[in-house]
């Protein structure tokens with residue numbers, strides 16, 4: 001899969017995309033991440049990319065011309081048409097199913113806005129999907145783009161072990177169970193006995209119950225959306241966690 005990011009601040013991407021799993025995923029050829037500087041497409045002497053808003057008001061708006069030229073030029077750099085995403089606080093909130101869908105696309109282009117945002121006509125002309133990473137406002141779309149790239153890249157085949165994806169938080173509507181490693185006792189706190197029992201059935205049951213407990217306590221909204229087995233329901237009602 002290929003990502004193309006259009007940004008006024010390309011150097012912001014160097015650290016996060018070139019460490020750990022994302023670095024390995026790129027080296028192994030699972031994902032390509034191309035960062036493009038929108039300013040390179042501005043044609044005036046000062047390479048202006050923003051202007052005052054029509055109708056007045058605070059802040060600046062990113063101009064159409066450099067953005068449109070960047071989108072068109074970068075699109076033409078590959079024969080695959082990109083799915084164009086604009087990251088913005090008024091987009092659809094990001095969730096795991098959305099990341100799964102994006103991971104199936106061969107090419108995703110992400111537009112990063114700054115200042116008050118981009119000229120609306122860029123959105124209506126080029127953008128297929130608008131995504132927010134949460135109900136708060138960042139200084140620009142760059143961190144949001146990196147969050148999306150990280151969440152999507154790890155789902156691409158070969159990037160991480162498929163077993164790790166199976167039982168993680170948000171993969172099937174339940175939060176993850178707690179993890180432990182050596183030592184068996186640390187500052188008086190012991191690892192739950194069942195985990196060292198070697199009894200795989202008992203471990204699986206304990207982990208399922210921990211996932212149910214965590215989800216009921218921390219995210220009752222998620223619990224309402226999934227279908228629970230009779231055993232799950234019995235466990236939760238015993239803990240007075242079923243509404």
Ligand code: ADE
Pocket residue numbers: 087088089131132133134135136137138139140141144
């Ligand atoms: N740009 C600024 N804030 C944002 C947010 N919460 N999500 C996506 N893009 C943004």
